[in-house]
Amino acid sequence: MDFATLVFWIVAVILIGAALAVVGLRNIVHSALALVIVFAMAAGIYLLLNAEFIAIVQILIYVGAITILILFAIMLTRVTSGQSTNPVSKQWWLGAIVSILIGVGIIYAEMNSSHAVATVGGSSPLPGNVSNVVRIGQLLYSPSSYSYVLPFEVASLVLLVAIVGAIVIGRED
Amino acid sequence: MGLSLNHFLVLGAMLFCIGLYGAIAKRNAIAVLMGIEIMLNAVNITMVAFSFYNHVNANGVNYSGLLTGQIFAIFIITVAAAEAAVALAMVISIYRKRNTVDVSDIDMMKW
Numbered sequence: 001m002d003f004a005t006l007v008f009w010i011v012a013v014i015l016i017g018a019a020l021a022v023v024g025l026r027n028i029v030h031s032a033l034a035l036v037i038v039f040a041m042a043a044g045i046y047l048l049l050n051a052e053f054i055a056i057v058q059i060l061i062y063v064g065a066i067t068i069l070i071l072f073a074i075m076l077t078r079v080t081s082g083q084s085t086n087p088v089s090k091q092w093w094l095g096a097i098v099s100i101l102i103g104v105g106i107i108y109a110e111m112n113s114s115h116a117v118a119t120v121g122g123s124s125p126l127p128g129n130v131s132n133v134v135r136i137g138q139l140l141y142s143p144s145s146y147s148y149v150l151p152f153e154v155a156s157l158v159l160l161v162a163i164v165g166a167i168v169i170g171r172e173d
Numbered sequence: 174m175g176l177s178l179n180h181f182l183v184l185g186a187m188l189f190c191i192g193l194y195g196a197i198a199k200r201n202a203i204a205v206l207m208g209i210e211i212m213l214n215a216v217n218i219t220m221v222a223f224s225f226y227n228h229v230n231a232n233g234v235n236y237s238g239l240l241t242g243q244i245f246a247i248f249i250i251t252v253a254a255a256e257a258a259v260a261l262a263m264v265i266s267i268y269r270k271r272n273t274v275d276v277s278d279i280d281m282m283k284w
Binding site for chain 2: 057070115117135169
């Protein structure tokens with residue numbers, strides 16, 4: 001067992017355990033803190049997959065911003081009914097059955113389909129001295145025929161609309 | 174035994190169904206949102222895994238520079254951040270009006 005495989009198993013076990021803690025814990029603040037572990041371990045998976053930029057963005061946006069946003073929302077709201085602040089609905093067993101069936105279906109489909117990409121080996125080094133971050137920058141900004149300039153600009157518009165919408169919806173009136 | 178694509182795909186699928194359970198079985202609206210964030214992360218892991226293993230095709234053409242899966246992951250993160258901001262604003266707005274975040278009680282639009 002090589003080093004990458006060992007790291008993968010450790011990170012994957014912590015990731016699944018923390019995700020189960022997010023949906024299983026009875027206190028919503030504990031769930032939100034377990035969510036931090038989920039996001040940080042997902043960043044570790046991205047590092048294993050040679051995606052340094054995605055890993056950094058994951059830490060900055062998910063661990064840094066979204067979790068703080070969720071914690072603020074938890075502080076601003078309060079659950080009054082019952083003891084638990086993170087209760088399950090009456091049909092939780094139905095939800096568990098449905099999600100297990102969907103998960104088994106996805107895994108079955110993944111195991112039995114012929115992938116268009118290679119399944120072992122991993123990506124070869126990028127040509128020249130181009131790093132992952134440089135390559136993503138070229139793909140997002142350079143005005144060549146197969147870059148993503150237009151979707152990138154549309155994404156900035158989406159963020160602007162989301163900011164304005166969040167202010168309008170959350171405003172006291 | 175080295176790592177293969179299936180390791181990451183199965184990890185993503187397991188994470189997705191855990192998030193799906195959180196999204197459909199929880200009563201706190203913020204917990205539902207956390208389940209959705211886990212589902213989006215599972216999809217991102219799958220995207221980046223496909224990008225990592227998409228290195229060379231049957232004809233020997235090198236695809237290593239085409240990081241389409243990672244670009245997709247960046248856009249998913251962008252949309253997830255926008256979605257979290259709007260959804261939490263809605264949760265706080267509903268809490269201010271109805272004094273609850275229980276999705277079983279928020280049924281104003283139920284016919």
